[in-house]
Amino acid sequence: MAAVSETLQGFQREITCSICRSYFSEPVTTWCGHSFCRACLSWSWRLGTAAFSCPRCRQVSPVQEFPRLNGGLAQLTKMGKELCSLLLQSTEGQSRCARHKKIFKLFCEDDQTPLCVRCSQSPEHGAHKLSPVGEAAHNFRKKLQVLQSRLRKHFEEAEELLDQEERPAVDWHLVITGEYKKLHHFLMEEESRCLGKIKEEERASQDKLSQHREAIQDLMLVLQEAAYQPNLDLLQEAKELLGMCESVLSKRAKAVSLDLRAYPIPGMIEMLRRFQVDITMDPTAASPCVIISEDLKSVKAGEGWQVQTKHPDNSAVHAVLAEQAFSSGRQYWEVDVTQLPQWILGIYTPYVRRKRKRNVDSCDSVFLLSCMKYKEDYYLQAFPGSLNHRVKCPVPRVGVYLDNSLGTLAFYNVLQSSLIYEFHFIAFTEPITPFFSPGPPLPGTKAGPMTLCPGDSHLPA
Structure with missing residues (x-):
């Protein structure tokens, strides 16, 4: 019985339209070998369509002519419908109750099971609604027709939506490409403007140095000539020469x-903030001379960190490490140093392999950027490195960007959106840990905290 049922179902699939899910009506076959009802395919291939594609495999037809009626498939469908009807009747006749060996003549609507007459008389079906098999099947076919009609409507809606997706009113690929081209063009203009400004400043600086050199050269000639003047003439010009x-x-x-x-x-x-990570400070990896907040987001110099010398560069450095360490990918974090006249930021790594001229490996465990105050000026210094530049006013917030794959570490002035300093080609071999030092504090002053900034924070304009 199971084999007959499977054969019947397989044969029904061969003579069923994949669009309406009913037996073929005037079947036509596309160039790719798939068959449909003429009306179904006609509906699918609407007038005005630029390219006709198969509703089943989506292959575009090389021709736009509507396929002719497949007479052989139409005849096969007619024969198949008759054969399926006979097979259904024969299988129904063979279906008997396993318990009483009687033909199923009734159907229990409550349990959704076929029954013989003796089964229907049992107490368990006494209060159930029973119908003759033929009537129950007829009613169920009506329900199937209603469901099929609803499904066809949903199918048509899905086809319309798919058609809209395939031919959207707005070509978003073109729109987005155009917007990025605008952005690229804007950035190229900004790059050209910035490079032009740098060249102008370099040219102006070179001009000043050239003028200064020429002035020195001219003065040296004047002094050389004055040396051969008589004593009285020299003394008369002395004041002017000294001036x-x-x-x-x-x-x-x-x-x-x-x-x-x-x-x-x-x-x-804004681009770097895509890689912003949530960092907390590690109390177990902190110097006893610094104090960490309860939320592990800020650190400040403790009373034990006393600086007596007038040269803070020679003072001891006390710091704290982050709880997180990184060994791959790209990371970015921002630190608010508004309340600190002096600070040190960077990374710590247990071992860094660097090639020297004599092929000797060295161990540089830290890469740092520091801000030191001398008199009324602030100086930014890098270690290791040669950066020692004066800034007119302190940097309120520093962005730190780490790229493990490229071996780069960069520091940014977040407020000005400008680069401060960048380390290149660092051969990291171990996980990298962020490094924070809120000092050294200036003698006689009480510095505020160094604070990690959340991802959604912004500086006031």
Whole structure:
């Protein structure tokens, strides 16, 4: 019985339209070999469609002519419908109750099971609704027709939506590509403008140095000539010569500037914030001279960290490490140092392998950026590195960007959206841990905390 049922179902699938799920009516076959009812395919291939595709495999037809009626398949469908009807009748006749060996003549609507007459008389079906098998099957076929009609409606809606998706009113690929081209063009213009500004500043600085050199050269010639003048003439010009020397020598400090220039990069901080990580400070990896907040988000110098020397560069450094360590990917975090005149930020790694000229490996465990105050000026210094630049005003917030794959570590002035310093080609071999030091504190002052910034925080304009 199971084999007959499977054969019957397989044959029914061969003569059923995949669109309406009914037996073929005037079947037609597309060039790719799939068959459909003429009306179903006609509905699917609407007038005005630029390319006709198979509703089943979505392959585009090389021709736009509607396929002819498949007479052989129509005849096979007619014969199949008759054969299926006969098979159903024969299988129904063979279906008998396993308990009483009687033919199933009734159907229990409550239990959804066929019954013989004797089964229907049992107490368990006494209060159930019973119907003749033929009537129950007829009623169920009506329900199937209703469901089929609803499914066809849903299918048509899905086809319409799919058609809209295949031919959208807005080509978003083109729109997004155009927007990114605008952005690229804007960034190229900004890059050109920034590079032009740098060239102008370099040219102006070179011009000043050239003028300063020429002034020195001219003065040296004047002094050389004055040395051969008579004593009285020399003494008469002495005051003027000394004034000229003082004027030229006083311009030396202005000729060479140590100020760190800021060149904002539009959108850089917003892009870096895509890689922002949530960091907390590790109390177990902290110096006893620093105090960590309860939420592990800020640290400040403790009373035990006393700086007596006037040269804080020679003072001891006390720090805390983050609880998190990184060995791959890209990470970014921001630190608020508004309340600190002096601070140190960076990373700690147990071992870094670096190639030297003599092929000797070295161990540089920290890569740091520090801010030190001397008199009224602030100086940004890198270790290891040669950065030692003066800034006109302290940096309120520093962004730290780490790229393990490229071996780079960069520090940014978040407020100005500009790069402060970048380490290149660091060969990390161990996990990297963020490093924080809220000092050294200035003698006689009480510095505030160094605070990790949440991802959604912003500086006031």
